[in-house]
Amino acid sequence: MPVMINLTSADHGGTRPACGTGSCGPDCSCGCPYTGMVEKGHVEAVAAIESRYPDEWLALVIPPGEDEYAPEQAMLVAHSRTDDEVWDAVQRITFNQVVHVYFNGSAEQYAAWMEAEVG
Numbered sequence: 001m002p003v004m005i006n007l008t009s010a011d012h013g014g015t016r017p018a019c020g021t022g023s024c025g026p027d028c029s030c031g032c033p034y035t036g037m038v039e040k041g042h043v044e045a046v047a048a049i050e051s052r053y054p055d056e057w058l059a060l061v062i063p064p065g066e067d068e069y070a071p072e073q074a075m076l077v078a079h080s081r082t083d084d085e086v087w088d089a090v091q092r093i094t095f096n097q098v099v100h101v102y103f104n105g106s107a108e109q110y111a112a113w114m115e116a117e118v119g
Contacts, residue, residue, distance in 0.1 A: 038063050042075045053079045055105040057086040062098040074100070083113070 037043055043063050050058070053076075060074035078089035083103070090099055103110050 037061065037075050043073045044075070046071055046074050049074065049076050050104050053104055055109060056081055056103075057083045058100075058102060058104050059086050059090050059093075060100045061093070062100060068098050071100070 046060065049060065056079045058076065059078040060071070061077050062068055062071045062074050066073055077093060077099070078086045080086050080089075083101075086101055090101060093099060103113065
């Protein structure tokens with residue numbers, strides 16, 4: 001089972017119970033986890049996260065203001081040796097999160113995974 005940080009309510013990073021409404025997004029002010037994660041101190045350097053979980057699949061939520069394509073900071077929400085567990089966890093994240101899921105290992109390991117998936 002992957003380690004999962006619950007982002008489906010204001011309990012984790014949100015600052016107001018109204019989070020999760022249709023107006024949530026990178027620039028919202030509803031207090032949802034997406035905008036509250038920095039305030040609550042749940043964001044850290046991507047390099048630090050990657051160093052703790054080599055050869056695992058990672059799911060990271062990218063905070064507002066970070067480059068969505070090459071973030072330097074993020075919040076780890078799930079990690080596992082199997083991609084299925086991480087994708088299952090990602091399905092429980094609120095709709096307004098910018099999420100990166102990727103394999104944090106060598107290209108050879110990823111190629112072997114691809115071969116097993118296709119093969």
